[in-house]
Amino acid sequence: MEMDANPTAGKATAVQRDPVIDLVRFTCLLLVVAAHCMMVSPVLHKDGTVTTVNVLMEQGWFTPVAWGLMIVPLFFVLGGVTGLQSWRRLKALGGTGFDFAQVRLLRLVRPAMALLAIMWGGLWIALLLGVHPQVIQLMTAGAAMPLWFLAAYLTAQLSIPLMARFHERAPLQTFAALVALIITVDSLRGAIPVLAFANMIFLWCAVQHLGFLMADGFFEHRSRTWLVGAIVSSNLLLGVVTGVAVYPGNMVVNLNPPNFCLLLLGISQAATLQLLHPGLRAIAGFRWIQAVIAVAGRHSMTIYLWHLPLLVGMSGLLLLTNVPKPSAGTAEWWWARIPVFFAVVALLVPVVWLLGRLENRPTAASHARGPLRSAVVTAGVVVLVPVADAALNGLTLALLGGGAACFALAVLLLGRVPTPVVQPPLREDAEVSVERLRTLPEPDLRANLET
Template identity: 30%
Template sequence: MTTPTVRALAERTPDTRDRYVDLLRVASLATVVAGHWLMAAVTATGGRDVGVTNLLAVVPALQVLTWLLQVMPVFFFVGGFSHALSYRSAARRHPRRAVYAAFLRGRLQRLLRPTLVFVLVWGALAFAVQVLGGGGGVTGVALRLVAQPLWFIGVYLAMAAFTPPLLKLHERHGWAAFAGLVTAAAATDVLRFALAVPFVEFLNFAFVWLAVHQLGFLRADGMIRRPAVLAATGLAGAALLVALGPYPLSMVGMPGERVSNMAPPTLALLCHGLWLVGAVELLRGPGTRLTARARVWRTVVAANGIAMTAFLWHLTALLAVYGAALAAGLALPAPASAAWWAGVPVRLAAAAVLTALLVAAFRRFERPVPAGPVPPPGTGPVAAAGVTLCLLGVLALSMTGFGGLLEGRTALLLGVPVTAPAAVAMTLAGWLLVEAAGRGGATRR
């Protein structure tokens, strides 16, 4: 079957499609990629003694920029909007007991296929490097770092998995359902900081991100009518929490910090998410008019078709640029020095070119796959088991990285030691279960 061109896809876009949401999806991922390229600063001392630091740790005054550039909440907000529409569409087209499996397969295909290719390629490279006795220098840094952004995939999988029950709560209670998640996030931080309850902070991986996701449901039903109030409330709340509480200024994680707003997420990060959602909703009118232009819309369609592949491989490209510089005998300037800043445009341009080459090589795994047969009734539990395995697998891999593959290096996931090979196996097994549940064995109807 011939793949439609970008122009053809753009021209057949229905008038009812909310193009601004697609623009937000692309813009948020592009901002994350650019932020990673700028913040990650590789250093080299003593020949092969290579490390990596964060520009924001070197220049703390720049941390205030994360209040504009930490845009993952926008992506998860858009995810909630898309999940609401997708689940309702699946409910109209499939038998009641098969909706969950069909929904998960439809939402996760374009997410998991490129992710699994990334994991398998890097797993094979890591195995080869360690068998050959390598793993030092920039290669060692890459083996540790390239898997870290997979946490985002894990969170997104959890959002898809929780969409049906949370969408029901939204349909019954509207803003009260969102308020319940906010209250749970606040209570978790009280237990964490005021009462020092151990391990309770990890609950906010669910409460904070699912609250942002719930805002997407509210937008899908036209219930965000006062975005200025939402933005002002979020900004004021985040400012007060940072000024008066134990929360750091940065809305991204910093090396060695005692408290991070990101890992686990905090109430301050949730307030930051409210501010960003309100802000992008205030820009909805101009954004809608912008995407009505044919050339702009074609660009958005093209970017959406490769966004996940670019996200997965962007750190690989950046570290390859640093590796090439070291291999050529070039000295790496100290982060935030005049020479370092002068080299930023060259590094970003080189990383963009390498990312484009990697996208060209792997983009086919992100292409939409034709819908399979209607899943038979009762496949929901299989799909739920599959998405749970995928979630645990990619989260574990984001923690272990690909370094120490043969040595059995572990990371603690929910208190259980997990190795990288086990994480890869869980991810692969989970994807196969989701696929099996989504395809089923029944004939299409």
Template identity: 30%
Template sequence: MRQSLQHPGSAPVPLPRGGRDKFLDMVRAGAILAVITQHWAMPVLAYSDGRLATGNALVTPGWWIVTWLSQVMPLVFFAGGAANLISLRRAPSTRDWLAARVRRLLLPVLPLLAVWLVVPDLLRGFGIPEQPLQVAGAIAAQLLWFLSIYLVTVLVTPLMVAAHRRWGLAVPAVLTGLAVLVDLARFNDLGLIGYANAIFVWLAVHQFGFHYVEGRLGTIGRRGALGLSAAGFGITALMVAFGPYPASMIGMPGAPVSNMSPPSVLLVSLAVGQIGLLLAAKPAMNAFAARPAVAAALNWIGPRFMSVYLWHMPALVVVSGITVFGLSYRTPDPGTLLWLVLTPLWVAAAALVLTGLLRVFGRFETKAPGGTVTAGTGQLTAAALLGSAGLLGLAAHGFTTPLGGGVLDGPLPWAGAIGLAFLLGGRDLRLRERTTTS
């Protein structure tokens, strides 16, 4: 392992035998479970006369407070930052690390593309109306935004690690300051500039993960962690109370402003609050992770994080298609006794479908991509950027071609970009001059 330059008074978090940080494993597992549970529980659905009506249970008055804990994307980027630094330190070279990360992230997407490029036309053949198909295609693709941004984050990780080791906390502080400036421009109606915070906000949170591995976050005591959490949630509350930010940490239907799309600087302070809360609970979380059943569950989900993320919304589409479209089921009013009784059954049904999907498609993630990687750093950079663009295009446009649209209006160009990115992440594709001997 390469030696790392440390800040005065900081040291890497010592890893237990086997090289796994159980706290990070618990954070990642808890975050993905929170994501899928929220996505499965919050839809309010009804079907009538060829149209699927969609709503969000979290618009119920007062339920916005749930999102302060259930919006766990900050924790995903925090844990990702820590995991990226740990794996980079172990890698033989930066090129080897980048090649492994790019291909590992893109490979599980390929079966999702293969399925969803044909599913809409198959369903049309069975007489499914167009509007529900559009909703299903959008739902299956919309969460690819995360992987798009995360690929860029992975690409710049070596640079951000070097910045971390030189400037420490000044790096997330500067990124947060830039996010504030972007928000100011956004709230003054300066076009699409708000989406720059998809980089500044998430890179700032990702940087916190470095400070867990090589910094004081990894050794902070319970009192300090609780103080950090109080500061993070307190700043978030003040910005909601006196600023232009909505109280919900996820986008709400019909809301004029979203903290998530594009991300606002509020998510940085929310991240501080959430991270501090979990660090305060770290001893208890480590003890819980040591239980044999929990350890087995963590070992199972660990190699399948991306597959669980990619396929949990298609699982919701399957359950919704059978119950809402096929059986005319209507979601009860959120918060009612009937909703409280039926929602666990709904979530259990989606979990059952997801389990089946993972048995078929999870193997793509658990098996390392085959072939020798010979691509250079420049080609790997192009692969990451092309893959990110393809994923973002799919997230924005969905898998279903609009009525009257051509090939270029549908998902094929974006899917092709992702496939090409995966190829670029493998063998060196540069044309080499051939020499012959007489």
């Protein structure tokens, strides 16, 4: 029996954790860390300034490889699957869209707040100790690279209650409308360049919507032939639009601001994920893999936010030592990426141990009341304004401190997570009672149902 693409609105159903979601997210996170280790290559000059070379982007072979390994759309597909499940579970327990936004903001903003505050303090100390201002700005700009993703991902996640309502009424029509908006923006971006950033919303919401369809079994109930056809067709169309120079062939260039190419990659990746699902489920069944993924999954945002600043900081400190530094792009430099990767992983361990708790599921006290709707809206604006500024215009030391202050204000505004009272269904042979239920999953559920 084939599942309808339109889910039953408001239906409270038990959702089993899919270990494949955890496994794929963990693998994507490793790829991101590895890719950044192959990009950063600072050079210290005699006048105290530092320049960097993005070695990976200068390689001729990277353009076709990036086509296959650009996994950012897959992050949003996975976010759509887990986000829709979380929203439906919260809604079934009496939660509202503002409750959902509050939890999402807290879980993403708290670890980012720590990063911005610590970086701001550390860089100011370095500046006072005599480090060249150009070096400080270079390190500050490096921290902005993860922030564009935070802005895009947070915006898409906050849209879930609204987009889920459209999805429940007309799933395929909603997706088609988003595609039309994406193409319209891309068509006008030459005349109005700033309009291209509107696809930070339309594009990622459309890719996230693929996750909605996946969560409701749309891809699961397609045949293998259909899935292969979707993969081949999306990549052929991608080849056409890049081959005739409508879009650049380098997917990293297409990433910010995003364009139609990323949607085609998202379709291909969603279909590929479904096609490989049985094999991936078998791999995810190994206990040692589950143990590693359980730890990494609970702290994925901390790992994502901190890996690049740690890499930049470590690379900067190595410039001041006598450790041999092979020239960028040489065979010795490429072999050196292996110890660099493991060094970053080693540095992440104490960071996760010290700061990972900020990413933990927000707790709900029995008498906690949620903040006013105006407080949630204000917190969202306070967070998105500095993040969007950094993503569009680059991060400065002043904006770094201002962003940390804004994030701290947002955490104060959001307060504690509410626990609404839910009236259970009445039975003729049962006593009338009111249970106070949690709006969040039990602590033993994995991160892919909570984030």
